[in-house]
Amino acid sequence: MPTSQSRDGLVALAVAAVVVVTVLIGTFAPASHGRSGPVSPATDASCAEWSDGCTVCRRDGEGIACSMPGIACVPKAELCQRHSGG
Structure with a gap:
């Protein structure tokens, strides 16, 4: 033992x-290099406007501006609504 x-x-x-x-x-x-998932519209420089169903954000020459959400809004996945130049 x-x-x-x-x-x-x-x-x-x-x-x-x-x-x-x-x-x-x-x-x-x-x-592992690179992203493993989809790029967020907020970090995608080609996306000029995006929304999660509650807020709308726009990117212009001065930066990013977002609207205020509604009082009872439930956010969804962010989707690009408009790309730069189009």
Whole structure:
């Protein structure tokens, strides 16, 4: 039967091995670049006007301006209503 000191050493070695393997996986695993989902109209520079059904936002030369939502409005997904130049 292993002694308490021997068991503690095995546990410490197992924890160290898990840490080393985790660091190696994080270092050598391929990184995912780019977006994994759709681009939000607020971050899409080609979208000049978008809405979530409650507020309407417009992008112009001075920046972004949004309307105030209605009192009982339930927002939905943001959709681009008008693209720049069209």
